[in-house]
Amino acid sequence: MEVQVMEPRKVRKNYHHGDLRAELLRSARTLLEQQGISVLGLRAITRHAGVSSAAAAPHFGNLTGLLSALATTGYEELAAALEPVLEKGAHAAGLVYVRFAINNPGLFTLMFRSDVIDRKDPILATASTRTSRMLTLLIDNLKDHPPQRTRTGTRAAHWGKVHGLAVLAIDGFLDVLLSSQGEDMSLEDLLDDALR
């Protein structure tokens, strides 16, 4: 239906979009969440944005550049969502992490698809390490003292659990777990339980 907020800046006749870079990222994200990662081609994105298929090159170079930029926004959003709960303990933070994944399954998946994004892209690398540093910081604030573990072990254990739950939730395996069991339990309750 092309919900198009009438943009006040440029008239957008033919050439020169105004902020094509941002709109390409928007289009890509919409397509990503609506139709999945497999349709996320250069032509589909530019078509959705209403420009020619070569219009992305000046802004992103190639498809990998565009997807890397999109993944970068994902890491930034995740970090922003994590920040308010930094002091609230790992349980709350785990929920935020998994909820972000469930609410943005395409984007979250893209963030860990090293075959289509360029991890050596400096901007992406910065955002990525910032987010993971935030995560380890968060885990280190943990109240329940490590029983017999290395600090690194504790970090891996928690991040692993949270990340695994996120991935399994996106792939539908948690729903399978839920429906195979008789107990009618919401996914949210299951996560709350598993993250305890």
Added chain:
Amino acid sequence: MEVQVMEPRKVRKNYHHGDLRAELLRSARTLLEQQGISVLGLRAITRHAGVSSAAAAPHFGNLTGLLSALATTGYEELAAALEPVLEKGAHAAGLVYVRFAINNPGLFTLMFRSDVIDRKDPILATASTRTSRMLTLLIDNLKDHPPQRTRTGTRAAHWGKVHGLAVLAIDGFLDVLLSSQGEDMSLEDLLDDALR
């Protein structure tokens, strides 16, 4: 270098390979582990097997069919690796799970790439559910009683942790965790610690 064991059955002149189906799966797996999932095209696989690019169609239909069959062998191998430790507790089983992922990173990744495999393929679905049933069975045998959890919650928590560690290990994030910390610790030790 094309290490080619002289096959005794068919002479393999031109037509009729003998067991092309198996060889295509072998070629695909080799390429997958050697060069990553992004080069796993129909043409690359058939080229590696020394046949024409249309030779896979009679056996697998299309690329998705081939990759689904390959993923199926992955689920079967994982189940076979898990079976001997079924009684040994969740710690040992977790190690087996993650080791399988680390030793077969491409295959393991493919097994959870729902965009390139067909989860509705009956054979794949059978192998997949068999493996996950084995996993839940294994977790249910757990010694450490669930503290305050639903059984489903315990299953999700354990599978999540193990799967998350596997994924993070493949993507190199655990190495980052290890190297950022001063403690020189092997990945194996880290996993052993985190899975406790």
Added chain:
DNA sequence: GGAGGAATCTTATCATTGATAAGTTTGACT
């Protein structure tokens, strides 16, 4: 044992993709 029929494999072709060179339009700066 040979002949037909079906399955396997090849060749040729098509639509589609990402990349890129060359040309056109626009905005910015002097």
Added chain:
DNA sequence: AGTCAAACTTATCAATGATAAGATTCCTCC
């Protein structure tokens, strides 16, 4: 106003997966 660089389009290329048509081989039934 005039110039120049950036943004955008058009046209084209090599490569991909799919598939139809043809060649080869295996297998079964007479």
